[in-house]
Amino acid sequence: MKPAIVLALGTTLLAGCATPAQQAARFEQNFAYRVQTYGASCEKIGFKRDTDPWRHCVMTASPYQQSSHH
Template structure:
């Protein structure tokens, strides 16, 4: 939840942000991923600050993001008449 709010805020302020602001935001996101997934990857047996550990963190974050997207609420709108419908899902 916190990550999605941060990303939304970053997108809203993205046009006003300087290169240094965007780099700082990206660094905060990376630090948050390390704080959240780093201990779990160490418990899985990966040595901290190695390529495999970083890969584990990225995979766990990606899996979590996909799960959030997959379970997000959707809306389906259909219009037309009997025998012909055009439906869109968002």
């Protein structure tokens, strides 16, 4: 019985793994969403679009950090 449990557990764990291509695609989708959502805000606070600091701003921006002092 133990080998069957180990096999079932191993199969379940492997099914949850994504290939590097799938992980890259997921990252690209997430980044595109974040650019659409936070890109303009990062530019408004002074980051030049398509620079490393701007990308960092886009990736670390949070809706909880959005200022309401307009």
